[in-house]
Structures are given as structure tokens and as C-alpha cells.
Amino acid sequence: MPKLSDEEIKELYRLMVQTRVFDEKAWKLQRQGRIGTYAPIKGQEASDIGTSFVLSKNDWIFPTYRNMGAYITRGMPLEKLLQYWSGDERGQKIPENLNIFTLAIPVGTQPLHAVGLAWAAKKQKKDVVVLTYMGEAATSTGDFHEAMNFAGVFNLPVIFVVENNQYAISVPRSKQTKSETIAQKAIAYGFNGIQVDGNDIFAVIKATKDAIEKSKQNNGPSLVECVTYRLGHHTTADDYNIYRTEEEVQLWSQKDPIERLRRFMENKKLWTKEFGDKTFKEAEENMEKAIVAMESLSKPKPDEFFDYVFANQTNSIKMQREYLLKYLDEKEKEIRFP
Amino acid sequence: MPKLSDEEIKELYRLMVQTRVFDEKAWKLQRQGRIGTYAPIKGQEASDIGTSFVLSKNDWIFPTYRNMGAYITRGMPLEKLLQYWSGDERGQKIPENLNIFTLAIPVGTQPLHAVGLAWAAKKQKKDVVVLTYMGEAATSTGDFHEAMNFAGVFNLPVIFVVENNQYAISVPRSKQTKSETIAQKAIAYGFNGIQVDGNDIFAVIKATKDAIEKSKQNNGPSLVECVTYRLGHHTTADDYNIYRTEEEVQLWSQKDPIERLRRFMENKKLWTKEFGDKTFKEAEENMEKAIVAMESLSKPKPDEFFDYVFANQTNSIKMQREYLLKYLDEKEKEIRFP
């Protein structure tokens, strides 16, 4: 059991509830056509939040599409997350004061960036640990391998957090790799891997803290495998009934990490119904506010997607942009593609 | 010690000498401008030949640019090898009766093909084992990782032979990966890896035989790490004095695998000076014949490189080919690029 104050434990609970509320609400928003495709985190909150919670402000995280819990833990405004899922890239601009990297969709490709950033920080003698998230299927990619190998060779302060949620869309863990654990993959790169119960937030925190400690002492990278389960569908476009039984889902529902923490807190007299209700209600209010904020954002200007191709606009981009604006103006006689 | 008849041991010696003679002569041919860049195998003959020697005719090998010993062991005509190194792709057409795959230059990319072929053979219930060669640096590539993972998941009859010759051009093994051995990398994929003294041909044979046996019993892939040393330069374009000491090379010269086998045979009364001289002389004669054969080959027809773009020539390829032929004919007035 890692050392945590009562306030910290309550904060963990609050973050988990906030994440769950975000998740369930986002699902509904998609169903109502108010945001686009969404990938739920339900069931994995302990892995997500435990790992991010123990970082310092100057540490970095590299989340994927599924790590809403990590984002929330690190202080990302909820409306920015919603803005992204609503199909507005401006939501991907991380506020300057947060050390969160912008998520990327291609699975397994971001750990290399995390390793590179850790390398740069080390070169600059900054006191920084970098934590990069991925699902278990990401470990099948070539880029995962190269990232692990670089982290090992250059002894970098990186923590590879694998949320092994048992599935890659429909493909079960057993078909993803023959290695008995994901954790043992670290042996191939000459450093430690540890497997923890990813639904036990204290186990997650302990393993992450150890990894951070190790990195801070210049002892290089670690891999932390959090064994968990995705309770929801892969995304709003998926139907998990095609590839798994409801019994299996039910079984894992009983290990719901939020309920587990709640029971623990109840035993320790840290949780009362009142506290629970209040936490939940505040989370819902935060979410409602975020939805209002997101939905009252002005539309991006029509040519906004030309703004960030290069730092300095090239002639060709300039002409294409002008063409678009003219076209949207419906002065049809004049347009001619540049 | 694997079970080998005296004749087999003599054959191993003969193959090693033939490979050494090929290697040293090829080096000279390059220096004389009679062939192009060449990558010597000197020092690694035991790893190369031991692994290929124990295969059956229906098994397959996937060699790299450095595995001349494996090629020779599997019966590749010497003049075809020379033809390739002389810059004539026709040398890369493996004779129909040999199960050797055409080498590819991009490091680490071919193990996937080997895995795919093994997979196909398994599906067709063929009694085939596939052996794929690589240097230790190839294990740093993403494709190596994906090949190992597929081999594990689908339990395929593949043997990954890593000739750990201590260098990737100038980069030493210690900078290639932090894992203590290359063999242990197999743990990440849920199968066995073994490290052997790659200059001890009997150790190499034993490990390979065990791996073959395992594959034949449908127990899947293995990794065999042969610890050896490249005694020569990386290629004819390299100078190893820039990145390693002559002492180091000398140290490894004393472990020359051919000399080691010779001493063993001498103890067993399998080697006499007469036998040694004869073996060497025959190897030289074979090589001289191959050089003559290679140098008396007709030049490929000028448009030969259009022949194998597609099975059925497309219009565009046809026009480009005709253009070239017309151009070479020097009727300059008529040409116009298609």
C-alpha cells in the first residue's frame, strides 16, 4: 500500500467518478449526434488515474484516444476534451501549463515520441519523467519495439504503461501475443517490467511510484502492465456482443475499480453516502458546464485548417486558402483552382 | 556433441574452407574491379554452415547479404553468387531445385517473409522448417519484432538465427540493445531463445537440430543466437580500423572457427595435412572455375530490367522499353520519351 493521505485518496475517488461521468455522458452525446466517435474508458479508470496521479507537474504524459482519465487527472479542461471529440482540432491544443502531449490515433506510434522527449529532457538535465500510455495491442507494433529498445540503450526516464484491457477491438489478448505476460516483454530490452492488477488503484500507484523513483535515480525505463478490462464497447462504432459474452463482461463488472475503491474507503470511513452523492453531483455539474462551454464555442473560421501546415505560410498554401475563401463566398464566376 | 559421421564432419570442413576461399577471392575480385561491393563472412563460417547443414532439402533458408556460407552449404552455384555481386540480377534467380530465398538488403525485413512462408507451409501441412538469418542489429528493427510475434502467436516452424558478430558496421553490440543476450529477446514472444558459441560448429549444429526437432513436433519457433565475430571489414567499402582495435580482431582470430574444427579433426585423426591441402586446392579450383564461368556470361540484354516488373507487360512498360531500345540504337531523330 503506497503512502497516501486521506485527502489524496478522496481525490482519487473524485477523479475516478469524474472520469466515469465524462465517459457515460460522452457516450450519450455521441448517440445524440452532438459529438462524433468516442472511445470509452469505463473499467480502466484505476489504471489511468493511478498512473497519472503520482506524477509531478513537470513530468509528461503521452495519452491515447482512450486515456480520458489520465487527461482529467492532469488537469485537462473537460470542454477541451469534448471539443476534440466533437470534431474540432482546436480541442487538441493542450493548454501551455499542462505537460500532456496531443494524442495520436495510429496505435503504437507515440511511445517513440515519449522516448525522444525523455531523451531531450535528460540531455537538458531536467528533472522529468515521461509516461506513455498504450493498450496491449500496441505492444505488437514495430514502433513499440523500437521505442523500448531506445529507452533501454539510452537509459531514459520513461515509463511504458500498458493498459491490458484484454481486447484490441475484437481481438483477444491471447491472439495478440504468445508471451504469458506483457510485462515480460521488457526483458528483451534489458529493463524491468511489472504486472499489476490494473483495477486496484493502490497497486497501480505503487508500481508507478517505484518506476518513477527508479527513473529519477537515473536507472532508466520501466514497463508497467495494468491488467484491466474495457467494460464498454471499443468505440461508439463497435458492438462487443459480436466477440465476447455478457457473462465475461459481468464478471469484470464485479471488479469495477471505482466500486473497489469505494469499498476500501468505506472500510476506512473515508466514504459516506453523502460524500459519494456529493462527489457524483459535482462531477455531473462539471460535465454539464463543460458541455455548455463546448457547445457555445464559435465554429472555427472556415480556413482554419490552413493555419498550421507550416509556421510560415507558403505561396501554395496561401493560394489554396484564398481559393477556398473565394469559393465559400459563392462568387462562382471567379474561382479557379490554384 | 551432436551425432555426426566422419564423412559429415569432413563435409563441414570442406564447406567452411570453400566459403573462406570464396570470401577471400571475392574480396580480391572487388579490389580488381571485377565485381562490386562485397560483404565478407570471414569468421562466421561455423554459424552459417552449421545452421544450414542440418536442414533437409525441403526446408528453406532466408539468407542476408552476408550468408555466403549458408548459400554454399545449400548448394548455390558459386558462379551465381559471383554473378550477383558483379551487378547482374540474373544471379539472384535461385535454381528451381533449391529452397533458398533471394536475399534482400534492407536489414530485418526478411524474417517476416520467412514467417509467412512457414505459415503457408504449415497450412498446407508440408514438412518444412524455415530458417531465417540476420545479424544482431536486425533485432533492433520493428519488422524483427513483428516477425517474432507472429511466429509465436501462430506457432510456426521458423528458426531465427541471429549471427551476433558484435558489430553493425561500426556500432558495437553494446550500443545496439541493452538486453544482456540476444537470445533472451525470445521471452517477449513466448518461445525459447538459446545462445551458443557461434564459432563452435558442433554447438551451432546441436542448437539448430534441437530447434528443428521442436518445430517438427509442432512446438513452434526458436531463436538461436550464435555469438561470433566478423573478422573482416563490414564490406569492401568499410575500414574497421576506425571503430575497433587490431588487438580485438587478433583475439577473435585465435578463435577462428575453421582452425577450431581443424584441431578437433586432427585430434580425431580426421584431418591430415594432405587432406587439408587437397580440400583447400579443390576449393580454389571450384572458385577459379566459377570465376571463369561468371566472367564468360553474356551481358544481360539491354532491356532485361523491364522483364520482371509485372507478369504481363503493361502498355506503359512496353512503351518505355521500346523507347530505351530505340534510344540505344542511336537513331536520335526519332526518340521521344513515352
Add this chain to the structure above:
Amino acid sequence: MSQMNMVQSINQALAQEMERDQNVLVLGEDVGVDGGVFRVTEGLLQKFGEERVIDTPLSESGIVGTSIGMAVYGLKPVVEIQFSGFIYSAFEQLISHASRIRNRSRGRFTCPLVVRTPCSWVSRGLEHHEESTEALFIHTPGLKVVMPSNPYDAKGLLISSIRDPDPVIFFEPLRLYRAFKQEVPDEIYTIPIGEANVVKEGTDITLISYGAMMSSVLEADEILKGNNINSEVINLRTLSPLDKDTILKSVKKTGKCVVVHEAPLTCGLGAEISAIINEKALLNLEAPVIRITGFDTVVPLAKLENNYIPDVRRIVTETKNLMKF
């Protein structure tokens, strides 16, 4: 004959070819139990079993690389890459190996491989889920590139691709999957690779396109007809090798040409078509060949997606302008 959408016609093509040829197999992420994230491979696992319908690890390079090995050994792998935006990690296997193994081995080894992959812009897509990078493959010697634009073409072209002795990249425009149905023969039929289809004859101008943009071009053509512009409309079907003869014949007749694609402008297929026309039909040209294409930017997410994709109005407007040149 049945009314089918493109998902159904591709599914039927796969099933029929697998039925006909034991060596055809399907592999990729989620193609088995799940039947593909777009349900294109639905039912195949049940019909043909695990040995021929294979769920793979998440490894695009691994999928393509092992398929190369299988193709060399006589199988006919039909690979699914879940989105073309994820094909890049397999790029080396395609560009340095699949396309070259015949040449490298002087015909001893060959690589009859099909890579199916959804492409093109789709409404509300995530990043990397709506890419049009066909030009990268068209530029690569030794690859064939095919892109159907309706359920009928999809079936016939896919069957041809499976039977082709060389590697084929088979792009499936995502937004056509369920966009419309069409009469599709239940029997096996093929559509030749390398031949464009003159969808509609005309005299005033040649409109050339392929894939999902064909629908917009055909719609534009209807509007243009109302403006007394009689276009000839060409559906390329195969992007590499390109059917230059059909293109040139048409442009020599009409004297004007518009190429439409949603891929970025620079060095896209439109450039190649324009260059060919310039080289071989310059004297027939009565106006510049113009390209109506996506911009040289990343495809924006939902909020601005409509500003990226060439739409019917753009095609109509530009064509009308060009007619006045």
C-alpha cells in the same frame, strides 16, 4: 442479380473467390470473429474457418510482410488494412518487397497479394481515417492500384485483383460502403485491370475521376447537362497502370479536361494525367487541363470537413468557367 451495396458486393467477391480457390485467404485486424470493422468480411470465418480467415495481431507491417511470404509459397492472401491511414508502417514491405520480389528473383518468386484498404474522406471521421494517398502507390513501380466507385465495379475489380499474378493495392472508398445499392450479378465476373470505363460519352469536355468522387462527378454532369454542356465522363477504375489511351482518345475529341480527386493536389494523380495530356495531346487542347482536388493539408475533422472535399458545386463551377476559357 441482386441489389447490393459495396460492402455486400465485396463480401460476395471474397466469398466466391475463396470458394473457387482453396489458396485464397483473408487476414487482418478484426476480419474474423468481428467480420471486419465495416463488416466487409462478415460470415467468412463461419464459412471458411480459422485457417483461411485470420485475425492478426495489430501489426500492419507484420500482416503485409507475412502475406508476402505466403504469396511466395503459392497462397493468395487478401489482406485487410483497417484504414489506409494505417498502411504506412507496411510501406517498406510494399515498396521494397511486394513490388520487387518478382524482379529481384528474376521470376523465381512472385507476390500475388491483394491489400484491401478503406480510403477517402468520410463524414465525421477521425484523423487518419479519411486519407487519400493513392499517389504514393501509383508512383511505385511494380504495384497495381485499383479503386472502384460502385458496388458493381467493386466486385468485378476485386475478383480480377485476386487473380492478378502481381501485388494489387485495392482501395475501397469508405463513404461508398453503404452509400447506395446497385444491381450486381450473383455470378462471378471480372473487370479488367488497366482499363478505364467511359461512363458517358460526350463531346464538350472530358471529366476524369475515380473512387468516391465519381458520384459527385456524375451529379455535376447532370447539372452541366442542364447548362448545355455535354461532358464525356471517365471512371478510371484502375489508377496504375493508367489507361492512357482512353484518356487521350477522349481529350483529343473534346479538347478540354477536368480531373477530379480528393487526394492532395501536389504530385497527385491529376498531375500525371495533366502531364500525359500535355505530352500527347497538346495541339488538341482548347483550354488548360484543370485539377479539382483536395488541398495540400491534413483533412480537417468534422467541423470543417465540408470545406476540404471538392463538392459538386465546385466541379460544376470550375467546369463552367473552363468552358468559357
Add this chain to the structure above:
Amino acid sequence: MSQMNMVQSINQALAQEMERDQNVLVLGEDVGVDGGVFRVTEGLLQKFGEERVIDTPLSESGIVGTSIGMAVYGLKPVVEIQFSGFIYSAFEQLISHASRIRNRSRGRFTCPLVVRTPCSWVSRGLEHHEESTEALFIHTPGLKVVMPSNPYDAKGLLISSIRDPDPVIFFEPLRLYRAFKQEVPDEIYTIPIGEANVVKEGTDITLISYGAMMSSVLEADEILKGNNINSEVINLRTLSPLDKDTILKSVKKTGKCVVVHEAPLTCGLGAEISAIINEKALLNLEAPVIRITGFDTVVPLAKLENNYIPDVRRIVTETKNLMKF
């Protein structure tokens, strides 16, 4: 001023930028102890130490991917990919990340990365050691593509690339490395990215090329001069973004244009240039824009290498033919 070959001028550019800016670092296979397999990074390890001159594992994707992370954190990685034929495994990192991180993060993160890589045909090269795949990168939004054709340009363009706030693919034509020497200033200087160089003014025809083919074009120009053909010669220097203004201005003057590159024909940069001219200068054209390029095949090995590469005679002959159009 010193007489330098291209290896020396690039080496000097690297050393001077590393001297000037602590954040510049060099990484790749064999760039450190070995000084690069072509000795381009020779002496840098000794001068700047292991923290800034880094020998990496054999992992092209790893090299580029980690460099992206470093660039995001404020460093200026100058990556060496040993041959451009081995860049493909890094393709996804370049195409899906380096080129897009500014856009994806709406400017919060940027990727000022330089990827140096030898390219182009070289006599007696092995397979993959003589590739010209610049079009793949030119087609990709968000990347800049530069290719020098002499020691002077190499230094100035490389320094500009290192200082550029966005990712630059810097192609170094292998056969120019030691082909000739030139006066190169010892001081730091820059050559702007995005601007072509009119190497020689002329009136009869515009010859456009870049990289190693420039030498052949200049040689051809000498011969053409003897045939009373006064060419205007343009060295593109930057391939993306393309300097359309310079191209169009020249073609509007001469009315004729030949584009020369050794990359394959189909969808190569020549196509784009031809299309631009067609679009914007059709009425000025007195003859088709022709492309003299490599074939749509793999570059053959030594025995047939001379048949692949466009040579001086081909340029002269085709240009003369075109003048008679």
C-alpha cells in the same frame, strides 16, 4: 572561401550550426565513431561529444520517432538515414507525425527536424542504395523537401533547413558527394528554402532539374549552345514548396520546357511541373512540356545501370527534337 566537395560543405554546415546552436544534434547509424559511412559527419563526435553526436541502433523508425520527441522538446535533431532506400520504415513517423504535429496540436507542439539522406543513382550501387523517391515526400502535406546539386547549395540549404521551424527532408545526391569541388565560403550563409535558382538565363527553352541531374543538364546545355539553342536553366533547389513563379515566368518567356529527373516517370515531380505549366501558361506553350526521367522500374544493378539513368545525350536529343516541334 575554400575548395570543397559536397561531403566537406555539408560537414562544415553541420559543424557550424552545432557550434552556433547548442540544441542542434546529429543522430543515426554510424554517424559517431565512424563519422558516417560517407564520412559526412566525420570529426563531429570529437568536437561535440557523445551527447550531441549519437550512434543509434539500427531502427529507422526509432531514429525518426525519437527525434520527433526531441524536436518537440526544443532540440534540433539532424537525423541521418544511411540511404534513402531505407527510409520507408520511418515513413509512418514522417507522414503521420513529423508533418502533422504542428497541425494536430494547433501549434502547441512543433517539429523542427531535419532528415538528411543520400539519394539518387550511383554507379555500381546495391539495390536500395540508389533510389529517388522524393515524390512520396513532395506529395505529403506538412513536409519540406530540399535537394542540393552542388557543394555551395548544399551548405546554404542545409543551414536553412536546420533553422527551419518545420520538418525538412534533405536529400543528398550520393554521386555528387565527391564528384567535384567548388568555392564555398567558410562563413555561415543561408539559401532560402522555396526559391529556385535560375542558373543561366536563356530564351529558347526552359530546362528544369534538380539534384545530381543538374550536372547532366548543364553539360547538355553546353552542347545545345553549340547547336544554337539558348536554354534557360533552372535548378529547383527546393522541391517542396515548389517555386512556381520562377518556373512560370521562365516558361512564359521561352514557350518550351523540359523537366529532367531520375525518379520514375509516373506521378513524379515532372508531372506536377507539367501540370502547373499547363494550368497557368498553356497559351504561352509552343510545344509540349516533356519529361526526361527514370523508368517505372527498379533501378538495375551495375550491368545495366547505364540504361536506366537519363544521360546527357538523351537530354540533348530530346531537347533538339522538341525545338523542332
